[in-house]
Amino acid sequence: xxxxxxxxxxxxxxxxxxxxxxxxxxxxxxxxxxxxxxxxxxxxxxxxxxxxxxxxxxxxxxxxxxxxxxxxxxxxxxxxxxxxxxxxxxxxxxxxxxxxxxxxxxxxxxxxxxxxxxxxxxxxxxxxxxxxxxxxxxxxxxxxxxxxxxxxxxxxxxxxxxxxxxxxxxxxxxxxxxxxxxxxxxxxxxxxxxxxxxxxxxxxxxxxxxxxxxxxxxxxxxxxxxxxxxxxxxxxxxxxxxxxxxxxxxxxxxxxxxxxxxxxxxxxxxxxxxxxxxxxxxxxxxxxxxxxxxxxxxxxxxxxxxxxxxxxxxxxxxxxxxxxxxxxxxxxxxxxxxxxxxxxxxxxxxxxxxxxxxxxxxxxxxxxxxxxxxxxxxxxxxxxxxxxxxxxxxxxxxxxxxxxxxxxxxxxxxxxxxxxxxxxxxxxxxxxxxxxxxxxxxxxxxxxxxxxxxxxxxxxxxxxxxxxxxxxxxxxxxxxxxxxxxxxxxxxxxxxxxxxxxxxxxxxxxxxxxxxxxxxxxxxxxxxxxxxxxxxxxxxxxxxxxxxxxxxxxxxxxxxxxxxxxxxxxxxxxxxxxxxxxxxxxxxxxxxxxxxxxxxxxxxxxxxxxxxxxxxxxxxxxxxxxxxxxxxxxxxxxxxxxxxxxxxxxxxxxxxxxxxxxxxxxxxxxxxxxxxxxxxxxxxxxxxxxxxxxxxxxxxxxxxxxxx
Ligand code: 3HC
Ligand code: NAI
Numbered sequence: 001x002x003x004x005x006x007x008x009x010x011x012x013x014x015x016x017x018x019x020x021x022x023x024x025x026x027x028x029x030x031x032x033x034x035x036x037x038x039x040x041x042x043x044x045x046x047x048x049x050x051x052x053x054x055x056x057x058x059x060x061x062x063x064x065x066x067x068x069x070x071x072x073x074x075x076x077x078x079x080x081x082x083x084x085x086x087x088x089x090x091x092x093x094x095x096x097x098x099x100x101x102x103x104x105x106x107x108x109x110x111x112x113x114x115x116x117x118x119x120x121x122x123x124x125x126x127x128x129x130x131x132x133x134x135x136x137x138x139x140x141x142x143x144x145x146x147x148x149x150x151x152x153x154x155x156x157x158x159x160x161x162x163x164x165x166x167x168x169x170x171x172x173x174x175x176x177x178x179x180x181x182x183x184x185x186x187x188x189x190x191x192x193x194x195x196x197x198x199x200x201x202x203x204x205x206x207x208x209x210x211x212x213x214x215x216x217x218x219x220x221x222x223x224x225x226x227x228x229x230x231x232x233x234x235x236x237x238x239x240x241x242x243x244x245x246x247x248x249x250x251x252x253x254x255x256x257x258x259x260x261x262x263x264x265x266x267x268x269x270x271x272x273x274x275x276x277x278x279x280x281x282x283x284x285x286x287x288x289x290x291x292x293x294x295x296x297x298x299x300x301x302x303x304x305x306x307x308x309x310x311x312x313x314x315x316x317x318x319x320x321x322x323x324x325x326x327x328x329x330x331x332x333x334x335x336x337x338x339x340x341x342x343x344x345x346x347x348x349x350x351x352x353x354x355x356x357x358x359x360x361x362x363x364x365x366x367x368x369x370x371x372x373x374x375x376x377x378x379x380x381x382x383x384x385x386x387x388x389x390x391x392x393x394x395x396x397x398x399x400x401x402x403x404x405x406x407x408x409x410x411x412x413x414x415x416x417x418x419x420x421x422x423x424x425x426x427x428x429x430x431x432x433x434x435x436x437x438x439x440x441x442x443x444x445x446x447x448x449x450x451x452x453x454x455x456x457x458x459x460x461x462x463x464x465x466x467x468x469x470x471x472x473x474x475x476x477x478x479x480x481x482x483x484x485x486x487x488x489x490x491x492x493x494x495x496x497x498x499x500x501x502x503x504x505x506x507x508x509x510x511x512x513x514x515x516x517x518x519x520x521x522x523x524x525x526x527x528x529x530x531x532x533x534x535x536x537x538x539x540x541x542x543x544x545x546x547x548x549x550x551x552x553x554x555x556x557x558x559x560x561x562x563x564x565x566x567x568x569x570x571x572x573x574x575x576x577x578x579x580x581x582x583x584x585x586x587x588x589x590x591x592x593x594x595x596x597x598x599x600x601x602x603x604x605x606x607x608x609x610x611x612x613x614x615x616x617x618x619x620x621x622x623x624x625x626x627x628x629x630x631x632x633x634x635x636x637x638x639x640x641x642x643x644x645x646x647x648x649x650x651x652x653x654x655x656x657x658x659x660x661x662x663x664x665x666x667x668x669x670x671x672x673x674x675x676x677x678x679x680x681x682x683x684x685x686x687x688x689x690x691x692x693x694x695x696x697x698x699x700x701x702x703x704x705x706x707x708x
Contacts, residue, residue, distance in 0.1 A: 004018065004020050004027070004030050004033050005017065005018055005019070005029075005030060005034055005036075005037055007040065007041075010188055012046060012047060012049070012195075013047070013048065013049055013050065013051065013191050013192065014044075014049070014050040014051070015050070015053065015184070015188075016034060016041075016050060016051070016052045016053070017054070017055045018030060018033075018053070018054050018055060018060060019055040019056070021056050023057075023061035023062075023103070024054045024055070024058055024059065024060045024108070025060070025062060025064040026060060026062065026063050026064055026082065026111070027067070028064070031081075031082055031085040034052070034085060034089070034111070035084075035085050037050075038050075038088050038089055038092050038096070041094055042092055042093055047094065048191075048195045049094050049095040049097070049191040049192075049195050050092075050094060050095070050096045050097070050191065051096070051099050051184065051187040052096055052098050052099065052111070052112075052115055053098075053099040053101075053183070053184060054100075054101065054102065057102050058101065058102025059099075059101055059102055059103060059112065059124070060104060060105075060107065060108030060111055061105050061106070061108055062106025062129075062130075063082065063107035063139070065133065065277060065281075068133075068268065068273075068277060072269060072274075082107055082110065082111075082139035083139055085111075085114075086114035086139055087114075089114040089115055090114045090203050090204065090205060091203075092116075092201060093201065094201070095116045095117065095191060095194045095199065095200075095201050095202075096116055096201070097117045097118065097119055097190050097191050098115035098119070099119050099179075099183050099186070099187035100112055100118060100119070100166075100175065100183075101120070101121040101123070101124050101183050102124060102125075103124070103125050103126070103127070104120075104124065104125075104127075105126070105127050105129050105163070106127075106128060106129060106137065106141070107137075107138075107141075109126050109128060109145075109174075110137060110140060110141045110144070112126070113140075113141070113174075113204050114140070114144065114204065116194075116201040116202045116203065116204075117176045117190065117194065117202065118174065118175040118176055118177075119175065119178070119183070119186055119187050120166040120169060120170070120177075120178060120179065121166065121179050121183045122166050122179070123166065124165075124166040124169075125165055125166070126164055126166075126169045126175070127157060127162065127164060128142075128145065128157050128158045128161065129162075130158075130161065130237070130241070131159060131160070131161040131235070131238050131241055132161045132276065132280075133237075133273060133276050133280060134235070134267060134270060134273030134275065134276035134277065135273050136158065136240050136260070136267055137260070137264070140205075140256075140260065141158065142158050142241060142244035142247070142260050143205070143247075143248045143257055145157060145174070145245075146210060146249065147204050147207045147208065147210060147211065148172075148174050148204060148207065149173050149174050149210070150172070150173070150210040150212065151217050151220055151248075151249060152220050153172050154248075155220055155221070155224045155241075155242055155245050156224075158241040158242075158245055159224055159228055159238040159239075159241045159242050159245075160238070161238075166178055173210070205253040206253075211248065214249075217249050221242055221245075221246050225239060225242055228242065233519070234517075234519050234653070235272060236267060236270060236272055237267045237272065237273070240263040240266065240267050244259060244263050244264075247259040247260065271653075271655075271663050275653045275654050275655030275659055275660070275663070276652055276653050276655070278641065278655040278656070278659045278701075279642070279645055279652045279655060279656065281638075282638040282641055282656070285636065285638050285639075286475065286476070286477045286478075286635075286636075286638065286642050287466055287476070289462065289478055289635070290635065292459045292462060293459070296463040297463070298460070298467045299382055299383075299409060299411065299461075299464040301382045301411075301468050301471070302382055303326050303327075303380060303381050303382055304320045304325050304326070304327045304381055304384070304385065305328040305329075305377070305378050305383075305384045306320070306327060306328070306329050306385045306386075306387060307330045307385070307387060307388055307398055307402075308388040309329050309330075309331045309337055309339070309371075310336070310340065310388075310389075311441060311442075312415050312439060312443055313340060313385075313387035313388075313415075314329075314340050314344050315442045315444040315445070316387055316415065316443045316444075317344060317369055318344055318347065318365070318443070318444035319439070319443055319444050319472045319473075319474070320368075321366070321369055322444065322472075322473070323471050323473065324368070327368060327369055327370070328369075328370045328372050328377050328381065329341070329369055329370070329371050330372045330373065330378075331371075331372075331373060333373070334373065337371050337372075337373060341369070341371055344366070344369065345366065348365060349362070375401065375405040378402070378405045378406055379405055379407060380407065381407075381410055382410055382411065383410060383412075384402055384406060384410060384411070384412055384413065385413045385414075385437055386398050386402070386412070386413065386415060387415040387439075390418060390419065392424075395414060395416060395424050395427075396423070396424060396427035399412060399414070399424055399434070400427045402428070403427070403429055408430065408433075409433065410433065411433060411435065411464055412430075412433050412435070413434075413436065414434070414437070415436075415437055415438060415439055416438070417438060417485075418484060418539065420481065421435070421436045421452050421453075421454040421481045422455050422456070422481060425456060425457075431454060432458040432461065433458070433461055434454055434456070434457065435452060435453065435457045435462070435465055436453075436454070436481070436485070437450075437451060437452075437465065438450035438485060438487075439474075440647045441531075446646070446647060447473070447474050447475050447647075448475055448477065448642075448643060449469045449472070449475065449476045449477070450477055450479050450487060450643065450647070451465045451466065451477065451478045451479065452479055452480070452485055453480060453481065454481055465478075466478065475642060477639050477643050478635060478639070479634055479639070480632060481633075482628070483543075486625075486628055486633060486634050486640060486643050487643045487644070487647050487648060489624060489628060490621050490624040490628065490644075491648065493621070494617050494618075494620050494624075495525075495536070496620070496683070497616040497617045497620045498511050498523075498528075498613075499554040499556060499557050500552065500554065500616075500680070501608055501612075501617075502594050503554075503556055503594060503597060503598045503601060503603050503605075504603055504605060504608060505598075505605035505606045505608050506608035507586070507591070508574045508587075508591070508594075509575075509586045510608070510610075511523060511613055511617075512524065512525050512526050513610075514614060515614070515617060517610070518614050518651070518654075519654055520649055520650065520651065521649025522649055524617060526574070526584055527649075528557075528574060529567035529568050529573035529574050529575055529577075529584065530567065530568055532566050532568075533557060533565065533567045533573050533574075534561055534567075536557065540554075540557075548682070550681075551681065552601075552680065552683065556593065556594050556597040559593055559597050560574070560590070563593075572587065574587075575590070576589075576590075615672055618657060618660065619661075619669055619672055619673055621644070621657040622657050622658065622660070622690070623673055623684070623686060623687050624687070625637070625640045625657055625658055626689045626690040626693075626700075627688075627689070628640065629689060630687065630689035636704045637658035637659075637701065637703060638658070638659070638704055640657065641655060641656020641658050641659050642656065644656045644657050658700040659700070659701070661690075662699040662700050666690060666700070667694045667697070670690055673686045674686060689703075
């Protein structure tokens, strides 16, 4: 059978074990091994039944996603290629029981459903998460699941992609038994029971009782489509998954499988699956830091402190408390401390009201937070995160104080969004312990953590920060110490183009709508209003001396701020805001201001298309991203993609800005950037790396691969 699948026996019961660590994916060799095992079981009269189980930590986490690229280009359009194996399992003359622990996901659940019965460990999870990769189940999952769990549950699982715990799976009929003790023992006993009762193999494909009637089903499908259009905006896979389950209710099993294969192929061939699979692997790739040895010591963070209980400090404190880490929250005055704590409490109360946390959980989290006006208790903290006002002198003062009170190997992190981490580090006697931990607002919700490495930061502090990000349920991405780091440095030209577009003739809401419809969580001008337009204004004024005066300047953004229109916090910015919670309202006053600014800048206004809005803004991200990559401030192009998807509401199905540029074709992107340079000036000078890769017909993905 080879090493991937082993066949052993406990007297008359055969045990098929999959050994493909870490997650027993159905990589080449595994399906063949299972099929060969099933064949020998059926050819051996002394065997009466079998158990299929995963070795190691899990059952089967699905098809091998790494093989999808070749499946995509394969001439052979046969779904995921697993159907013959599943038929062979189901056709077995001897009962086969799937014994599930860990996860039975995707192709894993499909294999389990082709077995005649299923037993699961109470901690096991089952699911059809394919839509999260932009595809649908491709090995009859959409056909067998409704036959076991009913149409409603199958639609929920196939279109939503969320896993189901063992006890829910038992209630739904997906598993037949929950193991009480050892899983393998329970499974063997289960097969023996079936044999003793003389049960013949029960084939899922023949179970039609739960397929429902046309009237009830049509209401289920209609509601599911409406919900998918809302919650999975612009995504094709959830709708395809619903179509495939619908096929199960209308067609024979074989015809349903053929329809599923067609839909699977359409999804697999889409740019959306390419983008989402890129993000799946990217999320894992960013945790690997070249040059930092695996055995580097990781400091165990048992106690933390946060300095500053404002917008960010409060959210950061909650992130620590949610991870079960006791945290001191220090403020400069009782008033601000009380205000910060009240906000944290309010956030927990809202979560309890919405059913996200239980009261007990929220109380436990609150109890982990110790408010303070002094540095008492800091001496045994393993990490301190500074989140005071954005000002170099203040930050230096705080770090000098921390240097005095913290133990020598404590990590000293700053949440600065614009300041030089090296300069902050220089105010301490231990710059190697200093690092940037750039959280995103709201810090208890947003998953991105930009980890900013200073020139002296030690490997230990970097490795600790990467491990800590996971503990805080964040995606940590290591970046270099340049102005704005990676995310905000790229965001500046992106927002600049949005502002230029309105000066040139686009309406404010037209720019935001084009990007929202393209998939961004919010348009760039509405984001400006949310973050506060004064922030950018202050930065523009502070760094004006560094800017090239020959470059075009976003005049209208300054004009708004000069009128006190700072965005949501002042009730007006690019839009007007009447009530909290109510959306932005287009403002004719702003339109007038834009037209006046355009005239002042000598711009002739014109019609702007949605395509131009997308190209101007997204290619601005790509061009700056390419510079950052070449300068080494991002480790890989995929790191930039992950930063944008997890921190800036970039649509995951577009794969992040760099992957999107690969999909469009770097040649095409480069040519458009050259056009923009001719028309709009030197701020569009193409990044040398982009020019080089476009000239070679290469991609950012190939650039990443070449540097692995
Ligand atoms: N194929 C290939 N590699 C996989 C994989 C898969 N299905 N699932 C996980 N891996 C790899 C990861 O890339 C990672 O590799 P690395 O160590 O080199 O970075 C390694 O396995 C461990 O994975 P995680 O770090 O994610 O481990 P966790 O323990 O945190 O999570 C998991 C385990 C919950 C199984 C998670 O990996 C996961 O959700 N995997 C994807 C499951 C999935 O989407 N399955 C469906 C696949 S598509 C399919 O089956 C189509 C079918 O219908 C035909
Ligand atoms: P904020 O103004 O809401 O909070 C700052 C808090 O620090 C105030 O409550 C203030 O009283 C307190 N403080 C000042 N000096 C102190 C001292 N010596 N000791 C203890 N507390 C002190 O500011 P915000 O928005 O939370 O920003 C904090 C930091 O986070 C800044 O460096 C900012 O650039 C950065 N940041 C902000 C983001 C945002 O969206 N607001 C996003 C990412 C980073």
